[in-house]
Amino acid sequence: xxxxxxxxxxxxxxxxxxxxxxxxxxxxxxxxxxxxxxxxxxxxxxxxxxxxxxxxxxxxxxxxxxxxxxxxxxxxxxxxxxxxxxxxxxxxxxxxxxxxxxxxxxxxxxxxxxxxxxxxxxxxxxxxxxxxxxxxxxxxxxxxxxxxxxxxxxxxxxxxxxxxxxxxxxxxxxxxxxxxxxxxxxxxxxxxxxxxxxxxxxxxxxxxxxxxxxxxxxxxxxxxxxxxxxxxxxxxxxxxxxxxxxxxxxxxxxxxxxxxxxxxxxxxxxxxxxxxxxxxxxxxxxxxxxxxxxxxxxxxxxxxxxxxxxxxxxxxxxxxxxxxxxxxxxxxxxxxxxxxxxxxxxxxxxxxxxxxxxxxxxxxxxxxxxxxxxxxxxxxxxxxxxxxxxxxxxxxxxxxxx
Amino acid sequence: xxxxxxxxxxxxxxxxxxxxxxxxxxxxxxxxxxxxxxxxxxxxxxxxxxxxxxxxxxxxxxxxxxxxxxxxxxxxxxxxxxxxxxxxxxxxxxxxxxxxxxxxxxxxxxxxxxxxxxxxxxxxxxxxxxxxxxxxxxxxxxxxxxxxxxxxxxxxxxxxxxxxxxxxxxxxxxxxxxxxxxxxxxxxxxxxxxxxxxxxxxxxxxxxxxxxxxxxxxxxxxxxxxxxxxxxxxxxxxxxxxxxxxxxxxxxxxxxxxxxxxxxxxxxxxxxxxxxxxxxxxxxxxxxxxxxxxxxxxxxxxxxxxxxxxxxxxxxxxxxxxxxxxxxxxxxxxxxxxxxxxxxxxxxxxxxxxxxxxxxxxxxxxxxxxxxxxxxxxxxxxxxxxxxxxxxxxxxxxxxxx
Numbered sequence: 001x002x003x004x005x006x007x008x009x010x011x012x013x014x015x016x017x018x019x020x021x022x023x024x025x026x027x028x029x030x031x032x033x034x035x036x037x038x039x040x041x042x043x044x045x046x047x048x049x050x051x052x053x054x055x056x057x058x059x060x061x062x063x064x065x066x067x068x069x070x071x072x073x074x075x076x077x078x079x080x081x082x083x084x085x086x087x088x089x090x091x092x093x094x095x096x097x098x099x100x101x102x103x104x105x106x107x108x109x110x111x112x113x114x115x116x117x118x119x120x121x122x123x124x125x126x127x128x129x130x131x132x133x134x135x136x137x138x139x140x141x142x143x144x145x146x147x148x149x150x151x152x153x154x155x156x157x158x159x160x161x162x163x164x165x166x167x168x169x170x171x172x173x174x175x176x177x178x179x180x181x182x183x184x185x186x187x188x189x190x191x192x193x194x195x196x197x198x199x200x201x202x203x204x205x206x207x208x209x210x211x212x213x214x215x216x217x218x219x220x221x222x223x224x225x226x227x228x229x230x231x232x233x234x235x236x237x238x239x240x241x242x243x244x245x246x247x248x249x250x251x252x253x254x255x256x257x258x259x260x261x262x263x264x265x266x267x268x269x270x271x272x273x274x275x276x277x278x279x280x281x282x283x284x285x286x287x288x289x290x291x292x293x294x295x296x297x298x299x300x301x302x303x304x305x306x307x308x309x310x311x312x313x314x315x316x317x318x319x320x321x322x323x324x325x326x327x328x329x330x331x332x333x334x335x336x337x338x339x340x341x342x343x344x345x346x347x348x349x350x351x352x353x354x355x356x357x358x359x360x361x362x363x364x365x366x367x368x369x370x371x372x373x374x375x376x377x378x379x380x381x382x383x384x385x386x387x388x389x390x391x392x393x394x395x396x397x398x399x400x401x402x
Numbered sequence: 403x404x405x406x407x408x409x410x411x412x413x414x415x416x417x418x419x420x421x422x423x424x425x426x427x428x429x430x431x432x433x434x435x436x437x438x439x440x441x442x443x444x445x446x447x448x449x450x451x452x453x454x455x456x457x458x459x460x461x462x463x464x465x466x467x468x469x470x471x472x473x474x475x476x477x478x479x480x481x482x483x484x485x486x487x488x489x490x491x492x493x494x495x496x497x498x499x500x501x502x503x504x505x506x507x508x509x510x511x512x513x514x515x516x517x518x519x520x521x522x523x524x525x526x527x528x529x530x531x532x533x534x535x536x537x538x539x540x541x542x543x544x545x546x547x548x549x550x551x552x553x554x555x556x557x558x559x560x561x562x563x564x565x566x567x568x569x570x571x572x573x574x575x576x577x578x579x580x581x582x583x584x585x586x587x588x589x590x591x592x593x594x595x596x597x598x599x600x601x602x603x604x605x606x607x608x609x610x611x612x613x614x615x616x617x618x619x620x621x622x623x624x625x626x627x628x629x630x631x632x633x634x635x636x637x638x639x640x641x642x643x644x645x646x647x648x649x650x651x652x653x654x655x656x657x658x659x660x661x662x663x664x665x666x667x668x669x670x671x672x673x674x675x676x677x678x679x680x681x682x683x684x685x686x687x688x689x690x691x692x693x694x695x696x697x698x699x700x701x702x703x704x705x706x707x708x709x710x711x712x713x714x715x716x717x718x719x720x721x722x723x724x725x726x727x728x729x730x731x732x733x734x735x736x737x738x739x740x741x742x743x744x745x746x747x748x749x750x751x752x753x754x755x756x757x758x759x760x761x762x763x764x765x766x767x768x769x770x771x772x773x774x775x776x777x778x779x780x781x782x783x784x785x786x787x788x789x790x791x792x793x794x795x796x797x798x799x800x801x802x803x804x
Contacts, residue, residue, distance in 0.1 A: 047683075048629060048683050049613035059609075135633060139721065144626075157549075159629070160549075173578060176579050180578060190762040201740060205755060207463045209753070218724045224556075241556075243541040244538075251533075316534055320547065322620045331530065333611065336529070348616055357594065
């Protein structure tokens, strides 16, 4: 953990990926992040994959480094407690992350009534409040019909919930930005981040929407080809596949050199009356003529031969690996300083990630485990709401908290 | 544009998606973001898709709302100017975003020598400095073998560069967090964000790494099925496909009700001795028995029949659409308050996105266009470096700037 955000206290009432990753990233940068967990946990508390002891590996990954107060959110007293936590007084409090519905006991209107300058970051499905998940938004915006091969009639979903992850990081960015503005006298606000708008803006931001509107048609499916450049997957000797991309002229030259293709490519350039050494799109336009040359060159080479030459020349490439193969890559996981050890609820000892960012000039503390539900109930009630031991005891007796 | 970050000046020297989206998000929240563009533009300046007038729809999407100073980065004087801009004095300056190499004229060491508390956010390929792109990192970490159908022998790339987009948002979060820490007296730092670590931590954060390490094997490819829940694509009457997901018990009940499947599902529960009304994973485990019932129910229904019932019941669903079909959805693009109009370099009038976040209680200004290369050269030299008109003239004469 780093301490960039130390002093900030964020309250989180969220399930699944977008909200919890927002809280996770804030916690990994040193903020105190307090989850409001309902009795027995929320809808994601036992999400697969599970550890042998029944704890969720999903939940404990997403909720590392946070505290947990356990409240019966089905009861009015519990809901009121949640509202008070989200709007706790103090310059560095009143910072709330949630995926609870727009209208309801955690609405902005209700929170603002308790604390006028509360900052509420609300991740959502559709902008108008209709429910959605990463997978349904993805279908909605056209990505499954862009993914995969032209010879397949089926749409292809992402297995990786990319929109959730983008939303979580963007939510963390939004919260810290709003806190800065509040400190400068701008007051609070609610920041609504719908998956639908994250997806719509992303596709527009890199020109895809404009392209479709101006050409009047969709880009055809192109398998593993990188659009507008030279990049695709190839089989190497032995049958494994690699992904290779040459974006810059320098990377292209390096690729030709490594594969001994300079002469053959020169001949093709002469035949077609083009130069592949300039704009990357020329290689894309003529890729059907380029690919056979590369396929033949790769088919006779192994990774052992290719890797050193590629690395020396700065070619962008990778073998296709499964996650279990990647898991054995020390540079990625077990030997990666980003990863460490923590006593997770599952009781399993595996490499646990800290922040994806590495700060030069700051010291990286080890990762911190996820909490057990309600591990910090009493502490949070005392510290954020100033409740006495007796008041806290009454809440436990009434089973409003656990 | 919102004004949460007004007052901050960020200098950006970056190409492609991760660095530029970081700058874009900062600009959309009101920071002044100044791109250092080399003469004629960088490697992404003419990236496809192009507009009829040759401008890149990709570049102008990613670089909206920024300023541009054009410097000959091939020359020592130009490089020194870039260093001075990145380290310009002032509390709200000395904030730099780049994807330039670790070692080189924009290394942290060189920048720190000019301004000790400079904050430098550096997006990277591999953590050790080796080059990589979204598509090669994706292959490296196992996602193409998780994506797609079990009956396909080919790995399936993402067309959407998800790692790039996550990295850009995370970079923006890191920058504002570090700026907060610096304002609190913590000094500066370099923040290195490799795509490789963004990917490795993401896969670990939602339990995938732990699962693979503890089970010793990869999750099998599962097409469009959502892991651990009830969710998949179905064909409806007329042949279109929809994606439907039921995560909570309430969503499950709503689905059964809408499709008149309560009796059939009840019978199946009796036959199998399970209840599908509880933990979502039970539906996942028995999905091969559930799917035929749903397939039959969907095959006789149209969107016109399903949509109102689904919406009323809060079911998570979507039709699979292409992007050109989605482009006609007013709620997503043209009628979406997130989008507006701007005079882009392409000269084409299309819906241009502002921030994906909507701030309640703040007013959203319209989106701002991308700059022409060097549109702000003189202004930036005067404002950030305090150069006089004569000094600026000399730089132009010597073609160090344009």
